[in-house]
Amino acid sequence: MPYATRYQVLFDNNSKGFYYSGDLVEGTAIVETCVGKVIRGTYVTLIGTARIKFENSDSWVTHDTYRIFAATIPVLQRDDDRFFVLPPGTYRYKFEYRLPDNIPSSFYGKFGFINYAAVITLDESKRTYSFKQPFRVMRAINYSRGQELKPIKAQQSKDISPWYCLTIQPLMVTVKSPSIDFMPGQTIYTLIKIENHSSRKIRQIDIKLTKVIEYCRKPQKTTRKYEFIEINSKTITADDLSGKTYVQGIEVPITQPTTVGDSNFINIRYNIYITVKVPACNRENIEFIIPVIISSYKGITPRCGKKLVFDHPDIHTSQPTSLGN
Structure with a gap:
């Protein structure tokens, strides 16, 4: 028929x-x-x-x-x-x-x-x-246009006391990033400095870029659900990472921009999770949660399905040399 x-x-x-x-x-x-x-x-x-x-x-x-x-x-x-x-x-x-x-x-x-x-x-x-x-x-959003976004710096320390010793041994980790605003295709560089005065060797650092999705029920918005999606990750490993400074880049894939405000049915945020793993005791791991903003701009066009070409004067790719000491 x-x-x-x-x-x-x-x-x-x-x-x-x-x-x-x-x-x-x-x-x-x-x-x-x-x-x-x-x-x-x-x-x-x-x-x-x-x-x-x-x-x-x-x-x-x-x-x-x-x-x-x-x-x-x-x-x-x-x-x-x-x-x-x-x-x-x-x-x-x-x-x-x-x-x-x-x-x-x-x-x-x-x-x-x-x-x-x-x-x-x-x-x-x-x-x-x-x-x-x-x-x-x-959604076309450029958060950084017309405003100055300051670099990120976070610091944490832990006092580690081995079971065989009453002496407290400090472990300090400092994390820096040149900006909080990025575009798909750019690389988020983080500087990680480890000052370890304990006897434990730090052998692994995990870095994860995670999308946090919030589902809201309207109009009351009292009912919410969350979904966490790891969209990229890097791991630094060595026999001993103590006493050194590392710069690690993690690329932002093609993804939705950060939600403006908190008025949508589905809100999207992004965090970088950095975990410095302390051997023999997960409770003593040092963890950082760094919020970052993902923008979207019409001057970006896809290339090879993964990377993007930046052809707008307001867009600058971060370089590790801008992290400073």
């Missing part, structure tokens, strides 16, 4: 369907039908949706769905809004819509998602047919 109706959405000059917030979405909606149809009109709707999964105290799972935005564009309609006959054939309808500046980035996680789509709707006399074409959105 031949098809009755086929639908397709093509985005102009954007085969991957990737946009930044505030971009103009231009495309063509294609409707191909082999039979005549009585319709009221044809519409293209650009829509953003957030959905979050929660489980209550009785183990009931509920899904909360929120509308981020919706814009309907009539592409074929009579002035008097009456039904008319659409003859068999192929019809192409141009559409365009500028995305809002403040919409969140597309996201898919363990407890929810944020997605966007262009929907073709054929409003027939007896029923309505729809076809959905997803597209991705990245």
